[in-house]
Amino acid sequence: MHIVHTEADGGKGGQPLRIINESLGMIQRGHQVTVLCPDTAPLHQLAKDAGLTVVTMPLKRKNLGNLFTLRRWLRENRDSIDVINSHNSTDTWLVALANLTLSRPVPLVRTRHASGVPRNNWTTRWLFRKACAHIVSTGEALRYQMVALGVPLENTTSVPSGVDTTRFHPGDKYDARSRCDLSQDDFWLGVVSHLRPNKGHSVLLKALAEIDNPAIKLAIIGEGPHREALEHEVIQLNLLPRVVMAGHQSSPERWFPAFDVAISPSHDMEGLPQGVLQSLASAVATIATDAGGTADAVINGETGLLIGQRDVGALRDAIITLYNDPAQRRQLAQQGYEYLNTHFTRECMLTAMEKVFLDAAQRSSSR
Secondary structure, eight states: OOEEOOOOOOOSHHHHHHHHHHHHHHHHHHHHEEEETTSSSSHHHHHHHTTOOEEEEEOOOSSSHHHHHHHHHHHGGGGGEEEEEEEEEEHHHHHHHHHHHHHHOOEEEEEEOOOOOOOSSSHHHHIIIIIEEEEESSSSHHHHHHHTTTGGGEEEEOOOOOOTTTTOOOOHHHHHHHHHHSSSSEEEEEHHHHHHOOOOHHHHHHHHTTOOOOTEEEEOOOOOHHHHHHHHHHHHHGGGGGEEEOOSSSOGGGGGGGGGGEEOOOOSSSSSSSSHHHHHHTTTTEEEEOOOTGGTTOBTTBEEEETTTTTTTHHHHHHHHHOOOOOHHHHHHHHHHHHHEEEEEBHHHHHHHHHHHHHHHHHEEEE
16 A cells, blocks of 8 residues: 655654654555655654655645645645545645545545544534545544544544554663663652643642652653743742753653653643553553543553543642552553553554555545
């Protein structure tokens, strides 16, 4: 198959990483992959650096110029394309409208990465019911948003972003702390995500401030527009001696084994955070909020502790619970690791997406 990915602008978080990880896996399975995106999208350079074929395409805005540019490229390459996978609202609309003008429309699969609820109007219903051959979500809860728009459940599939378990795997805690320059004898919480407000770092800082134990410390891994605000909060909450802001790390897999507990405090606009799956793959006890599709992986009391969103008290209590109970930490870490390897590996993701693409392409060719 020749799979074409389109993206208007997915930021610097998990979305472009999912596209790249999936694309490299499909190439390894013998498929051809092309990425269409604006040169202003972070995916553009990231995909090039990963060795993928990237075509610079103006997809950031819905206008006639961008529509005609995309249509021209699709018409010129139609004979070699089997399926298009769109990843944002704008590029989905541009592909859908271009398809209306092509004698042989390209099957369109839409992947929804976040849990924002689409507008329920006739244009959105047309887009998801008619223009898209299939809808992929990154969590089960997101599938039912589509059902509310009248999309049959069988036309949707939940495919979380799979973890490369050759990269993220259990490691020695003390070796990892030495490499990451973290103190050996403290109790380290860790959060790995892009720094933007909905990732919940502020809630976590408030929870930490309510724990009067200087041995419980926090490492924040990631970069983003919310960094300066978080740095101010750390100072205001008198947490400077207890918080390490490590910035962007190109090898986050080196950090997870250093943590006693990994935390995902997200709220709103979330699929299934890759940081959650990466912590499970690293056999680290995990606390997460019930944002988006997170509950698919973090089953409360079995594979981790699942708490409500924006709940400072619940997060504080969960941290204290695991701090005081090493046996529960070990149990959750082991059970989370086993569950991840059964349900959320990169190979699970690739097999599911391969089926979605093949089915969409075959239905189109049989018409």
